[in-house]
Structure formats: structure tokens, C-alpha cells
Amino acid sequence: MRVLIVGGGIAGVGVGAFLAPHADVTLAEQETSLAYHTTGRSAALFFENYGAGPIRPLTKASRTYFDHPPDGLVDHPLISPRGALTIAREDQLGHLEATYAEGVAAGAQVERISPERALEVCPSLRREAVAAALWEPDAADIDVAGLHQAFVRTMRAAGASITTGAEVHRATHEGQGWRVDLGTTTWAGDVIVDAAGAWGDVVAERCGVAPIGLQPLRRTAFMVGGSDASRGWPLVADVDYDWYFKPDGEQILCSLADETPSPPCDARPQEIDVALAIDRINAATDLGIRHVRSQWAGLRTFAPDRSMVIGPDPRQPAFVWLVGQGGTGIQTAPAASRLAAALVLGRSVPDDMTAAGVDPVALSPERLATG
Ligand SMILES: Cc1cc2nc3c(=O)[nH]c(=O)nc-3n(C[C@H](O)[C@H](O)[C@H](O)COP(=O)(O)OP(=O)(O)OC[C@H]3O[C@@H](n4cnc5c(N)ncnc54)[C@H](O)[C@@H]3O)c2cc1C
Missing domain, CATH: 3.30.9.10 (D-Amino Acid Oxidase, subunit A, domain 2)
Known part of the structure; x- marks a missing residue:
């Protein structure tokens, strides 16, 4: 499966890290460096008692990754006590x-x-x-740059391609899949993941998908x-x-x-x-x-209900939303990315996430679909 991820903030590299071992992944970031927008500007806090109901289990389910990142990925802790x-x-x-x-x-x-x-x-x-x-x-400081780098390293180790200065201008979906105009190049493949942060609806419209009111x-x-x-x-x-x-x-x-x-x-x-x-x-x-x-x-x-939006678009399933991170996009990144990757690959929600109370229906774009 060939997947194009749009956006190189924490959401884009996060889903990239969980997809790259199982798919042919390309990430396109419009800026000349990754994490230039919201991801580089956060308060870097892990705070469980915060955010809309369906988001809270994602925060909980992310804690294990912060406490025990995969071996060899980071040389110092991703999280430190704060309260x-x-x-x-x-x-x-x-x-x-x-x-x-x-x-x-x-x-x-x-x-x-x-x-x-x-x-x-x-x-x-x-x-x-x-x-x-x-x-x-349990509130804690997050090493945001360390987390972002850990995801980037995982992507690169699995052979994913990361391109900066590559803006998604327009995409069309025909019988064979997507054709995406990235300015100087064209990408062709099966699935687009929209991790474009504030531009989430703009990217959808450029792909011929109806916006969700971000x-x-x-x-x-x-x-x-x-x-x-x-x-x-x-x-x-x-x-x-x-x-x-x-x-x-x-x-x-x-x-x-x-x-x-x-x-x-x-x-x-x-x-x-x-x-x-x-x-x-x-x-x-x-x-x-x-x-x-x-x-x-x-x-x-x-999103209009302040909950995250993760999953295939109901009208165009080859377009997968990973947007609406609001004020919790860093602390939820490990679990939100893993959920998005499972949905792209057509797999079921991992058991530990179900046990933490993660509800894919409450996060699905279908809840926002009109008409
Ligand atoms: C002041 C402040 C404090 C915060 N504090 C916290 C906190 O303590 N804890 C926490 O968990 N969260 C916090 N957040 C929220 C967190 O920073 C965000 O939820 C998270 O960074 C969103 O990540 P993202 O990857 O979705 O968006 P972004 O980091 O904005 O990434 C989206 C990327 O998509 C790219 N893009 C857009 N359009 C295109 C296109 N057409 N083609 C190619 N690329 C495109 C953009 O250039 C951008 O790099 C805070 C935010 C702010 C502003």
C-alpha cells in the first residue's frame, strides 16, 4: 500500500512511524523544516484531566510510549515529572x-x-x-523535539521518504488511485492521510473531499x-x-x-x-x-465538537483524517498515531487502546458528516 501523509508536525510523523514498517510511506511538508507550526509552539505538557471526553483515553493510552519508548530510539527520557x-x-x-x-x-x-x-x-x-x-x-513535561525525532527516526529506519518544501496543491482520485500535485513532483498512490493541522480542511478541499468545519x-x-x-x-x-x-x-x-x-x-x-x-x-x-x-x-x-477526528472519510475512504488535535496533540500523539495507522491498514483497534477506553466511533469523521 502506498500512503502519502500531508504534514510534518507531530501528527504526520507519528502516523508515519506506525505505518512505515507496513506500507510504502511518503510524507510531504510544505515548509522547509518539519514541526515549524503548532508542534514547535506548544507548552509541552502531559495533563490527563484535560480535553474533550473521547480524547482523554488517547492521553491515557499514550503514557506507556512516553514512559517506555521503543529500545534504541531516544537517549534521554521523553517525559519528566512536573505535577x-x-x-x-x-x-x-x-x-x-x-x-x-x-x-x-x-x-x-x-x-x-x-x-x-x-x-x-x-x-x-x-x-x-x-x-x-x-x-x-502525574502531570509531566514532554520532550516534544525528542518525541518528534523518535517518530522521524522510526520512519527513516523503515524506509519512509520525508520531503520538505513539498506542498499538496491538488489531488485527484481516479480508478488507479490518487495523483497528487506536490509542486515540483507528482505522487501517485493508494491513500492520503490528512495531518495538516490548521490546514486540514484546506487539504481536504484540494483533494475533492468535503471539509468538516475545523x-x-x-x-x-x-x-x-x-x-x-x-x-x-x-x-x-x-x-x-x-x-x-x-x-x-x-x-x-x-x-x-x-x-x-x-x-x-x-x-x-x-x-x-x-x-x-x-x-x-x-x-x-x-x-x-x-x-x-x-x-x-x-x-x-x-473540530466543531472539540474532539479529534481520526479515520477514513465516509464518502472517500482513501482519504484518512488525522486532525482536530486542539490543545492535546502532543500528549495524545503516540495513541492517536497508532489508531490512525491501524485504520489506514484496515486493522482492528489495538487491545490496550480498547482497554484504555479509546472509542474509534466517537473519533470517526462520520459523526461530523452532514447531508
Ligand atoms: C501555546 C500552545 C500550547 C500547547 N500546549 C500543549 C501541551 O501542553 N500539550 C499538548 O499535548 N498539546 C499542546 N498544544 C497543542 C499541540 O501543539 C497541537 O495539538 C499539535 O502540535 C498539533 O500537531 P499537528 O501535527 O496536527 O499540527 P502542526 O504541527 O501544525 O503540523 C501540520 C503541518 O501540516 C503542514 N501542511 C499544511 N498544509 C499542507 C500542505 N498543503 N502540504 C504539505 N504540508 C502541509 C503544515 O506546514 C504543518 O507543518 C499547544 C498548542 C499551543 C499553540
Whole structure:
């Protein structure tokens, strides 16, 4: 089977890694380097109590890969302990309870802790900003570049071809299969996997497949100076996701957790989003942020129901969707990629994923089909 994967972010190389030992795989990335868009711009966190219901089992089912990557692929751990603290003011206590209940129902390790304990794990928090808190001990930092490289290495070792500067302009499907115009070359083969992130619907339309209503939402992040003490803090998030911060070496990564609709593009940070995040984080902590060291933005792309879309298009089964990763595309990549590869190869869902609660029907593009 000849497969063309469109997109060289974490989704594209992930499915490539699980497909390459069983198929003739080519990956086309429009940029001159891989992981240039959303994958290179994440907060790099593994956080179980997060995301739409059908996504959560994918996060759970990915943990084994992070903890025990295949032998010889990486020379240092893909994941390291961080912990996550979700805090609520008095007026947000109802939301905190709902978040707790959601986490428990999904089987995440989440505990209620006292404000005093929250201040012990992150002493920078103001006492008046914490009426109650949740603690997720298993939350962890992901080595995103390490994970991406591990997938690329697996693809190359299995003989897959990876081409950068190769944009899918147009594709037609005839009796013999696909013919795809990649600018300077043409690809011919059996299956296209759409792992084009914010451009997922654009690629579908170029292939003559109806779009599914993907919406890219911009999120801005920035780095401020930290200290030796801040290195050991957890991720700290407001329960309504009005802001979050987490240590990154001796710096601290901060975000307004904004979700501003955007067309697919090379997203740029907005000053107003940085300023608002600083205001809110300064109100909840004694960090006293005044200076920003660097800033960036990325597009988190969602399907209308905010769940991922994985599987063959109902009207064109030779076109397989792997889109709508939203804010969880890194932490779900091992399981989402393995599921997508199984569906491309016409295999059943791996047993460990079924045991983790992964439901291919809830993730299938069929649920979004209209007319
Ligand atoms: C600020 C921020 C924080 C985040 N934090 C986290 C986190 O802590 N944990 C987590 O799990 N996730 C997080 N995410 C989300 C995560 O980064 C995304 O879900 C993930 O990177 C999406 O990967 P992707 O491969 O689908 O998309 P992308 O990385 O954008 O890759 C898609 C690729 O397709 C290529 N492409 C598009 N059109 C074409 C075409 N016509 N031809 C060829 N190539 C094409 C693009 O150039 C691009 O490289 C965060 C995102 C942001 C912005």
C-alpha cells in the first residue's frame, strides 16, 4: 500500500512511524523544516484531566510510549515529572468541583488539596487567590523535539521518504488511485492521510473531499525570568483557564490560554494577550512580571465538537483524517498515531487502546458528516 501523509508536525510523523514498517510511506511538508507550526509552539505538557471526553483515553493510552519508548530510539527520557495545580477563587468553587468530578470520571489521578498545601507546592501564589485547589501528580513535561525525532527516526529506519518544501496543491482520485500535485513532483498512490493541522480542511478541499468545519484558534505564550526556586514548581492554572504558567528551566512559560479564531497561517503573538496574561498572573502571584524575554503564538485546531477526528472519510475512504488535535496533540500523539495507522491498514483497534477506553466511533469523521 502506498500512503502519502500531508504534514510534518507531530501528527504526520507519528502516523508515519506506525505505518512505515507496513506500507510504502511518503510524507510531504510544505515548509522547509518539519514541526515549524503548532508542534514547535506548544507548552509541552502531559495533563490527563484535560480535553474533550473521547480524547482523554488517547492521553491515557499514550503514557506507556512516553514512559517506555521503543529500545534504541531516544537517549534521554521523553517525559519528566512536573505535577499540575489547578486553583480556584471563592467564586470559582463550583467550576473546581466540576473539573474534579470530570477527572475522577475519566480515571485521572486528581486530588483535592487545601490552599495551604497549594501554597507549599507553589509559594509564589497569593493566599487570597486560592480558595481551593486540585493536584494532579502525574502531570509531566514532554520532550516534544525528542518525541518528534523518535517518530522521524522510526520512519527513516523503515524506509519512509520525508520531503520538505513539498506542498499538496491538488489531488485527484481516479480508478488507479490518487495523483497528487506536490509542486515540483507528482505522487501517485493508494491513500492520503490528512495531518495538516490548521490546514486540514484546506487539504481536504484540494483533494475533492468535503471539509468538516475545523476551526484554528490562536494561543499566545511567552517566557519570563524565573529563579532556582521556580524550577521545581508545578504547572499552575486557573480553573477557568484564564491563564497558566509553568517552569521551563530557569524561565517560566506563561499564557493567557486565549482562543482567538484565526485562518490557517503562521500565527503571531498579540501584545494585548501578553499584557492581559501578565495582569492576571501578577494578580494571583507575587511574581511581579514586568519583562517578557520571548513570545510566540500557535494555532490549536478544533473540530466543531472539540474532539479529534481520526479515520477514513465516509464518502472517500482513501482519504484518512488525522486532525482536530486542539490543545492535546502532543500528549495524545503516540495513541492517536497508532489508531490512525491501524485504520489506514484496515486493522482492528489495538487491545490496550480498547482497554484504555479509546472509542474509534466517537473519533470517526462520520459523526461530523452532514447531508
Ligand atoms: C501555546 C500552545 C500550547 C500547547 N500546549 C500543549 C501541551 O501542553 N500539550 C499538548 O499535548 N498539546 C499542546 N498544544 C497543542 C499541540 O501543539 C497541537 O495539538 C499539535 O502540535 C498539533 O500537531 P499537528 O501535527 O496536527 O499540527 P502542526 O504541527 O501544525 O503540523 C501540520 C503541518 O501540516 C503542514 N501542511 C499544511 N498544509 C499542507 C500542505 N498543503 N502540504 C504539505 N504540508 C502541509 C503544515 O506546514 C504543518 O507543518 C499547544 C498548542 C499551543 C499553540
